[in-house]
Amino acid sequence: MINLIKAELFKLKRNNTFWVLMGVVTVFFALANYLVIIDWWQMHNTGFYNIGLKEYNAMDMVKLPLIFNLIISTLGGFFINIDYTTGTIKNQILSGNKRSHIYLAKLIVFSLGAVITAVILPLITVIIETILLGRSEIYTGTTVMYLLRAFSLYTLIIIAYSSIIMLIASLTKESGKTIIITIIMTIILFVIEKTLVLKYEVVRRIYENSIFYQIYQAFNPSITSNEIGTNILISLGTFIIMSYCGSRIFKKQEIK
Amino acid sequence: MNEYILRTNNLYKKYKEDFALINVNLEIKKGEIYGFIGQNGAGKTTLLRIATGLAFPSKGTVELFGESSEEGLTQSIKRIGAVIESPAIFPNMSAYENLELHRLQKGIPDKKSIDKTLELVGLQNTGRKKSVNFSLGMKQRLGIAIALLSDPEFLILDEPTNGLDPMGIVELRELIKKLNREKEMTVLISSHILSELHQLATRYGIIHKGKLLEQITAVELNEKCRQYLRIKVDDPSKGATVLEAELGIADFEVMPDGTIKLYSHLDDIQKVSKAITKNNLIIEHFSQTGDDLEGYFTKLVGGVDND
Numbered sequence: 001m002i003n004l005i006k007a008e009l010f011k012l013k014r015n016n017t018f019w020v021l022m023g024v025v026t027v028f029f030a031l032a033n034y035l036v037i038i039d040w041w042q043m044h045n046t047g048f049y050n051i052g053l054k055e056y057n058a059m060d061m062v063k064l065p066l067i068f069n070l071i072i073s074t075l076g077g078f079f080i081n082i083d084y085t086t087g088t089i090k091n092q093i094l095s096g097n098k099r100s101h102i103y104l105a106k107l108i109v110f111s112l113g114a115v116i117t118a119v120i121l122p123l124i125t126v127i128i129e130t131i132l133l134g135r136s137e138i139y140t141g142t143t144v145m146y147l148l149r150a151f152s153l154y155t156l157i158i159i160a161y162s163s164i165i166m167l168i169a170s171l172t173k174e175s176g177k178t179i180i181i182t183i184i185m186t187i188i189l190f191v192i193e194k195t196l197v198l199k200y201e202v203v204r205r206i207y208e209n210s211i212f213y214q215i216y217q218a219f220n221p222s223i224t225s226n227e228i229g230t231n232i233l234i235s236l237g238t239f240i241i242m243s244y245c246g247s248r249i250f251k252k253q254e255i256k
Numbered sequence: 257m258n259e260y261i262l263r264t265n266n267l268y269k270k271y272k273e274d275f276a277l278i279n280v281n282l283e284i285k286k287g288e289i290y291g292f293i294g295q296n297g298a299g300k301t302t303l304l305r306i307a308t309g310l311a312f313p314s315k316g317t318v319e320l321f322g323e324s325s326e327e328g329l330t331q332s333i334k335r336i337g338a339v340i341e342s343p344a345i346f347p348n349m350s351a352y353e354n355l356e357l358h359r360l361q362k363g364i365p366d367k368k369s370i371d372k373t374l375e376l377v378g379l380q381n382t383g384r385k386k387s388v389n390f391s392l393g394m395k396q397r398l399g400i401a402i403a404l405l406s407d408p409e410f411l412i413l414d415e416p417t418n419g420l421d422p423m424g425i426v427e428l429r430e431l432i433k434k435l436n437r438e439k440e441m442t443v444l445i446s447s448h449i450l451s452e453l454h455q456l457a458t459r460y461g462i463i464h465k466g467k468l469l470e471q472i473t474a475v476e477l478n479e480k481c482r483q484y485l486r487i488k489v490d491d492p493s494k495g496a497t498v499l500e501a502e503l504g505i506a507d508f509e510v511m512p513d514g515t516i517k518l519y520s521h522l523d524d525i526q527k528v529s530k531a532i533t534k535n536n537l538i539i540e541h542f543s544q545t546g547d548d549l550e551g552y553f554t555k556l557v558g559g560v561d562n563d
Contacts, residue, residue: 007360014349087344093309095361096334255310
């Protein structure tokens with residue numbers, strides 16, 4: 001298993017898409033944060049704004065499924081699916097490791113890549129910018145605690161979402177299909193959020209127990225301990241269920 | 257110790273309505289170079305994919321190194337090196353990096369094995385060149401290098417000469433012979449280019465339309481493919497006496513239908529026919545016959561098609 005994780009890390013380090021994605025995310029968030037910090041782009045009533053971190057307002061975008069999906073599905077498409085398109089997945093099976101281990105190692109490293117690109121990079125960018133632009137006074141005990149809690153919960157959600165993308169990528173086996181399907185999925189999710197959730201109690205209940213609602217909860221400044229517990233449980237539950245399903249599918253999958 | 261490296265028992269593979277494999281019972285013994293012959297679409301790759309765990313049989317079992325359980329097969333696959341269909345390589349990595357990745361996957365501790373393997377396949381001077389820029393032959397060599405990296409006991413090569421130039425084909429043939437001879441590596445090579453296998457294989461399996469038609473050793477095949485003079489005379493026993501007494505020939509057989517198979521004097525047909533006629537025998541048939549691998553395969557496959 002350790003060998004497989006080492007091999008996946010070796011691949012991630014040499015994955016061009018991963019590096020391009022890191023560059024794009026850094027530039028995008030650096031620019032967005034800068035525009036917010038200099039007050040060119042003003043937003044109100046965000047979780048960050050309400051806790052006294054208005055310089056973080058641009059980070060409110062990380063909650064949007066379309067944004068984080070685009071980052072993670074692109075990485076998934078080009079990190080997971082390249083194994084299928086190049087046929088190197090055959091070498092992995094022929095390495096004599098259990099398929100469940102191969103799947104898990106891939107998922108662990110893919111999740112790591114997703115956390116780096118969708119969580120760590122945007123966060124580091126805004127921390128550096130606020131310090132460089134002389135706004136370090138915003139970091140008080142309360143705000144630091146809030147950031148730690150919110151981004152820890154968000155990290156778990158991103159890991160859970162990575163397991164969904166991994167499952168889709170393993171089923172589609174093609175990067176283009178993975179990206180398109182997940183974009184369609186986020187659009188459908190948006191429609192559900194704006195229509196069905198408001199109309200039907202059952203849909204609302206399901207939605208509130210999904211990671212897509214829990215993202216908003218993660219950044220809620222007044223989240224309770226119970227809600228934190230629920231948030232963690234939903235993320236872990238999603239990850240476990242999706243990983244198990246993905247692993248089962250991969251185990252039965254014929255490799256061409 | 258188990259004599260068989262690979263055995264399939266009543267193996268079937270069905271894709272939707274079509275059978276890709278029908279009741280295949282293939283056996284490969286330790287130390288053999290097994291030539292797996294079949295036309296495109298005959299079921300060669302399907303069988304290799306099942307044997308290496310890339311696909312699953314619809315019915316029947318696979319036994320690798322005597323193991324047929326799921327756990328046992330996974331463990332046994334560690335002892336295999338294989339190139340199935342096309343070489344599986346990362347295009348944005350160099351030859352060295354591709355091997356390093358496979359080394360990590362297989363948990364091979366010795367990093368030096370990479371350089372040794374690259375040298376073995378003649379890719380030691382490719383440096384940092386990305387494999388996307390490799391020629392087809394170089395990619396094929398890299399695929400073979402990946403298969404050889406762990407020093408496998410059983411090497412499976414599916415159409416390995418695809419993309420190789422004539423020199424590359426000769427080198428590969430010599431390499432396979434060397435690995436078989438020096439490391440006692442069992443080798444399974446599938447190909448539809450029969451002349452390639454004829455110079456290499458110690459045993460053949462012939463597959464056609466999903467059915468394994470025959471498994472035959474090289475010695476048996478050479479026997480079957482041996483050139484001979486087919487002579488039919490009105491009195492076969494007298495004919496045999498003539499061959500023995502007049503020409504001093506012992507290398508012949510009298511078949512149950514009275515046909516004489518004469519394995520010598522192929523360049524001296526006149527002398528043979530003259531001796532027969534001189535003894536007042538009537539020649540009903542006189543021809544030189546026998547097959548090469550290609551002819552044998554065509555006959556076998558043709559026979560099935562005509563059934």
